[in-house]
Amino acid sequence: MARIRPSILLSLALAATAMAALAPRPVAAAKYNITKLLAPYKEFTKFNEMLSKTRLSYDINRRQTITVLVVDNSAMSVLDHYSLKTIRHILSLHILVDYYGDKKLKKLSHGSTASSSMFQATRSASGMSGYVNITRKNGKVDFMTEDADDTAKPSRYVKSIKEYPYDISVLQVSSIISSAEAEAPVPPPAPVDLVELLSKKYCKSFASLLSVNADVFRAVNETKDNGLTLFCPVDAAVAAFADTYKNLTTKAKTAILLYHAVPDYFSLQLLMSNNGMVTTLATASENKKDYSYDVQNKGETVTLQTRVVTSSITATVGDMEPLAVYAVSKFLKPKELFRVVEAPAPTPEPSKKKAKATDAGDNSSGDSGDDTADKGYAAPSVLPRWVTAVATVVAAFALMD
Numbered sequence: 174m175a176r177i178r179p180s181i182l183l184s185l186a187l188a189a190t191a192m193a194a195l196a197p198r199p200v201a202a203a204k205y206n207i208t209k210l211l212a213p214y215k216e217f218t219k220f221n222e223m224l225s226k227t228r229l230s231y232d233i234n235r236r237q238t239i240t241v242l243v244v245d246n247s248a249m250s251v252l253d254h255y256s257l258k259t260i261r262h263i264l265s266l267h268i269l270v271d272y273y274g275d276k277k278l279k280k281l282s283h284g285s286t287a288s289s290s291m292f293q294a295t296r297s298a299s300g301m302s303g304y305v306n307i308t309r310k311n312g313k314v315d316f317m318t319e320d321a322d323d324t325a326k327p328s329r330y331v332k333s334i335k336e337y338p339y340d341i342s343v344l345q346v347s348s349i350i351s352s353a354e355a356e357a358p359v360p361p362p363a364p365v366d367l368v369e370l371l372s373k374k375y376c377k378s379f380a381s382l383l384s385v386n387a388d389v390f391r392a393v394n395e396t397k398d399n400g401l402t403l404f405c406p407v408d409a410a411v412a413a414f415a416d417t418y419k420n421l422t423t424k425a426k427t428a429i430l431l432y433h434a435v436p437d438y439f440s441l442q443l444l445m446s447n448n449g450m451v452t453t454l455a456t457a458s459e460n461k462k463d464y465s466y467d468v469q470n471k472g473e474t475v476t477l478q479t480r481v482v483t484s485s486i487t488a489t490v491g492d493m494e495p496l497a498v499y500a501v502s503k504f505l506k507p508k509e510l511f512r513v514v515e516a517p518a519p520t521p522e523p524s525k526k527k528a529k530a531t532d533a534g535d536n537s538s539g540d541s542g543d544d545t546a547d548k549g550y551a552a553p554s555v556l557p558r559w560v561t562a563v564a565t566v567v568a569a570f571a572l573m574d
Contacts, residue, residue, distance in 0.1 A: 205341045207233045207241060214334065217345075219249040220264075227261035228400065228438060232291060233268060233341075235446050240269040240288075240342045242316065243334065248348050257399070258359035265292040266318060266350045269305060274342045275333040281309045287319075292355055302354040318352040325351035362398060365496055374490045375500040376405035378412065382430060389430040392454055400438040400495040404477060406504040407487060414504035425510055431455035432464055432507050438495040444468060444475045444486070455507065462509045480513045481506040 208230050211221040220243050224230040233239060244267075252260050268291040285308040293303020302320040308327070315327035331345040371380035383390055393401065406414070421429065431454040439451075448469050455464035467478040475486045484503035491498045 205234070205337060206230075207341070207343075210335050210341075210343060211243065216245045217243050217334075219246045220244055223249070223252070223260060223264060227257060227264060229261060229264055229268065229291070231439075231443055231447065232265075232295075235443070236270065238270070238272050238339060238341075240271060240273045240344060242267040242269070242328070242344055242346045242350070244328075244346060244349055251349050255356070256359060259356065262292060262297055262355040262357075262359065263349065263352070265295065265297065266290045266303070266305060266352055266355050267346075268292075270294050272339040272342055273307070273344070274336045274338055275344075278307070278309065278314045278330060278344075281307065281314075284309045292352070298354055302352060305350065316346055316350055318350060318355075320353050321351045322353060362493065362495060365397065365491075365493065367394060367397065367403075367498075370491050370498060371405055375407045375488060376490060376498075378408045379405040379433075382411070382418075386427060386430055388427050392431060392458070393434055396434065396436050396454065397496045400436060401497070402435040402437060402439045403496075403498045404433045404435075404484070404486070404501045404505065405490065405498060406433070406484070407500050407502065410484075410501070410503050418504075421510070428455045428458065428464065429505070429507065429510060431458055432466075432505055438497055440492060440494070440497060441475070441486075441489055441499070445470045445473070464507050464509055466505065466507075477501060477505060479505055480508045481511045482514070 208221060208225060211217050211224075224233070233241060252263065255263065269288045270291060271288050273288070285306065287304045287306050290298075290303050290305050292298045297303070300319075302318065304319050306317050306319065308315045308317070314330035316330070317325070317327040326348070328350045329347040331347055334343040334345055336342045368380045368384050371377065371383070383393065393403065397403075411418075418426065418429075434454040435451050436454055436457070437451075448467075450465050450467050452465050456462070466480075469476050469478060477484045477486075482503050482505065484501045484505055486499045487502050488500040489498075490500055
């Protein structure tokens with residue numbers, strides 16, 4: 174057997190080191206949006222719509238490992254006579270808090286397993302009723318709950334729609350998964366006197382503004398039982414804005430009050446874990462205007478950024494799904510009614526020509542170090558690794574000679 178020269182081994186090792194240095198770094202896992210994933214599939218429009226209406230889409234998007242069992246539009250028709258609350262319970266059975274892709278389903282150990290659903294995970298179900306049994310038999314995979322009626326038929330696996338191992342899997346099943354407990358009627362929420370609620374904590378002045386505006390009061394009350402998040406400025410914020418508010422037209426007053434109401438329920442936990450634009454009741458009232466703002470979170474602080482003012486949540490006034498009310502530090506000013514506050518322009522960086530002229534006039538090692546650091550900032554992070562790798566290989570070949 175021929176003996177391998179040490180120089181060749183050294184060069185191979187160094188070449189491998191160089192390739193490792195040049196290899197791209199791992200990219201962080203992407204966050205998937207179930208609504209966007211299902212959007213291209215017209216056969217699942219009803220399922221996708223109900224995920225949004227029941228707010229299950231938000232629950233899905235904030236989880237890292239999940240399986241969504243979707244049904245087509247024709248299969249969704251069996252839910253038509255249920256209330257939105259009950260539909261939420263039924264569809265939450267179709268969200269498994271574990272990852273099941275096509276390969277995993279076809280390789281089930283012992284041919285069966287049980288998975289917890291979001292109905293169970295959110296403690297909406299009692300006992301084992303929120304668990305879904307997955308059974309593989311004769312090449313077919315079926316899904317059925319523990320508390321399914323004796324006459325209920327299992328929902329059969331049809332095909333994989335989208336898989337991102339091991340983050341999210343979207344699988345089509347043949348029918349709605351049956352569960353006696355999930356299908357039970359959900360009692361309507363207890364009546365809430367919004368003015369009374371606001372008057373008890375922090376927002377007495379804002380409650381007065383709502384109550385004297387009949388259009389706003391009606392719109393807010395009609396929305397609160399189906400999902401509403403209300404951001405009420407604290408009394409001090411209303412007092413600071415009082416003079417400006419008095420000078421607004423009647424139409425503008427209505428719009429700015431509706432601007433504080435989002436026609437969807439957002440828990441504080443959800444606000445702290447999701448960023449993005451929200452539409453308001455003012456959006457619905459003004460077809461040609463946006464009336465939205467950006468909700469951002471940093472640590473425990475949630476801010477509402479309108480491009481005119483930035484207001485932060487200071488306290489929870491009430492959180493009783495489907496209604497959430499939060500006190501905020503400032504009156505929200507929409508860009509549709511007030512001048513946008515532009516962000517300050519960034520300080521211009523010194524031109525490269527000036528930097529070179531300065532370096533040429535000073536041969537100190539300190540300036541040389543600054544120049545290198547500046548180049549490192551401007552260049553992609555792979556450049557220093559590339560230079561180091563090439564230099565290492567060149568040095569190795571010089572040694573071999």
